[in-house]
Amino acid sequence: MTDRLEGREKVTGTARYAFEYPVRNAAYAAAVQASVGKGQVRSVDAEAALRLPGVLAVLSCENAPELSDTSDGELALFQSRTVSFRGQFVAAVVAETLETAREAARLLRVEYAGEAPDVRLRADHPGLYKPDKVNPVFPADTEQGEPEKAFADSAVRVDAVYTTPAEHNNPMEPHATIAQWNEDGTLTLYDSNQGASTVQATIAKVFGLDPSRVHVVSPHVGGGFGSKGMPRPNVVLAAMAARAVGRPVKFAVPRQQMFATTGYRTPTIQRLRLGADEDGRLNAILHEVTEQTSTVKEFAEQTATPTRILYQAPHRLTSHRVVALDVPTPSWMRAPGETPGMYALETAMDELAVAAGIDPVELRVRNDTDREPESGLPFSSRNLVACLREGSERFGWAGRAPEPGARREGRKFVGMGVAASTYPAYQRPNQATARAEPDGTFTVRIAAADIGTGARTALALIAAETLKEDLADVRMEIGDSAFPRASVAGGSAGTAGWGTAVVRACEALRGKLNGAVPPGGIEASADTGEELRARAEYARHAFGAQFAEVEVDADTGEVRVRRMLGVFAAGRIINPTTARSQFIGGMTMGVGMALMEQSVMDREFGDYLTRDLAQYHVPVCADIRDIDAAWVEESDPHLNPMGAKGIGEIGIVGAAAAVGNAVHHATGIRVRDLPITPARLLQAL
């Protein structure tokens, strides 16, 4: 139980975030967004803007320097006249002050040749296609046995379509960058991101630099949820602007502009078919997904992938179809793919439980498997059943009346729901160094990112344990591309991947230590690439079970979550304090997904209308009354030297389904379109 090491800096305001670095002579950038949904920039009239005192430069497709690499359409800033979606950055102003920059941006006159954008995702869109792969490298489709026939022949069947809306990540700290070109031609970026090494490599390519000439500094990051996993246009804009004016440039994306330019979760349309025998044993699983990407860049989300691993069934089919619409580019958002996919699968499982007359916990236990159904690989460890049992016990599941609508307290319907969770236990190659200092302390470095997860603290604990030293004697340094290369903070792979490199570096250092440490210190380094390539083949995943109790107001359709419990099996938990925060943070985000989060697309103009946190609702403290997370001890020898699985995403996966299933149990109403709002429930109450 270790407190966050940088907690004091954070609560006292001394922890420095990207926009706050005291660079000398900084100028400020403001971006102009396209006000048509599709078309061409006809002209950019900068005269009025340039007349404003304090304006240093205007950048647009009419004068922007050519970038060295434009293969990533999201980052090919101002490289063409084409407008691919409303809200795309089409110009920028650099000025002495932020206020002047914003005012000048307002004065910029951009003329367009506009066309009506095509922004509506639908299951019968003529542009739907099968992507070569879904994020990151999964096949788009899989099929085993005779799924259609097996489904038709099944005794108990569920055939339902679920939809989830677009959702936006909205970290507290906006995407922000300070770019500074140094006299030697190198570029320094103070940047808010989920991986300094990734930003370094990507931006170097975009500007045609050797990566060693780009230095990314990001020791503290105020959240990301995936949206900062890859550099977004803001980084390119800041660097381009700084070069244009020959001064450091600060650029933070205003909240309203984030909704078009920093990624979001694609909306989905998912058809689920489950066929089972009378005892609820699955015979056929078919999961067909429709989703969107932009015309700028393909992002095909892996929505149906958890269906490939969660339950046994001899006949199976999963598929992904994508359409490139005139919309902002979707990207990673906390468990991209798995989160909406598991909402649909675990709601369908609840519908199957109802159809078969079997307790939903029992149904899931009956369909457990010790091999990954589609690959046939053994699981490195799989304790889904233990989570379901432990959760049932702790939550008081046994007292639940099976039939929906049975429990009423005054004007409230009360119900309980359950859903399983699963998320892959990824690990990626990483490097780290460990140093013994002459004063008896140790310095461990890796370019990892702590986006609020507690990664810094977990890594320090891993280092101290490996070195067999006091935590107080270990200095953990992260968030800087000058440190050994690290994988991105994403895919719940941070602690597992970075931690392995830290262990190996610390082990190597211990091997070098005999006697006194010389004045220059002793350093050892590690690279886990080879170790990972040599790993045995196992299906590695974390599991969990989520339980929710909700009340639904009979008069208004308001849903409030009274209690929620997640029980997880995620290997060894390195630091219970920050782990619990991660779990309940994910669960809270799942409550938001179930009940309120949605980005509303305007069909006429083609942009997301919800553009701030007053309109885009995430849960507030008053919504999270009693939420708790627990975990089962899991010993898994096939993971990494810590025995740890990632936990950043397992908390959200399944959470929305648990809430939705509880709403059904409370009211007998099955809402298959998220979020479950009073408007949707009132129609049926």
Added chain:
Amino acid sequence: MRPFAYERATSAEDALRRHQDGAVYLGGGTNLVDLMRLGVEEPARLVDVAHLPYDQIELRPDGSLVIGAAVTNSAVAADRTVREGHPVLAQAVLAGASGQVRNLATVGGNLLQRTRCSYFQDAAKPCNKRTPGSGCPAREGEHHNLAILGWSDACVATHPSDMAVALAALDASIRIRGRGGERTIPIEDLYRLPGDEPQRDTTLEPGDLVTAVEVPALGVPSRYRKVRERASFAFALVSIAAALDVGDGRVRDVRLALGGVAHKPWRARRAEEALRGAEATEESFLRAAEAELEAAEPLRDNAYKVPLARNLIVRTLTELGEES
């Protein structure tokens, strides 16, 4: 943000004098400053009136209240005389925004806050309220949370204030200091329906300064209920302010106002009329609600507000009936 001048008024006369072309009064700024950042409001001059001596809540011997326009929302909600004598008002204020916003927001500013319709808030889109004659995309676009009563083809926006809904039910009056001197008007006469001039939220004339709200005594049970997707910090889907006086099983007096349904706080006069003298039963509450909502003309995506408003009226009156 467009550059602007900032001045602090020292008295009502001073405020009026400073309120020249392109000037706007500034209270707590919790709405106005947001709109300035969005480029929706572009005043050349801000005249800060939050520090004028209108920061007291006065309880008069007859139980009525005079609430200064510069009193903060937090102070209204925390005031003992308000909580005891006019609970519907304290509840309405507490249902709005967050503690941080309520600490800054003022009564005058709260009453004059502008719609949160997303087309109004995006200066890059047409909006008759923001740019008269430019059109109303909400009518065919996203209007899930917009008006079902009293809207016009020019505008389907709703008024966002919770406090104003309670004040409408309480028969409050607004004290105004204008170029022609001081006047007091019923709150119903302050707000207007959109008609073909949706750019005008109120009947205020240029320079008019709201100085206080007068709230008559209330001797009967009252309450405010607000429906929203999350438990705090959200505008109402529908809200209700109600006060009910029941004697011998019959309704002696009733006050009802709805929020989130119209361009202004909607005083439910038809329902009130149907109820006065009627039996205080769920059946008559339902009949009254239906009488009021007969006038509702929901848009494509907000028909849910009709049963929601109906249920709220019935449930809130039933609960108040049980109290009285």
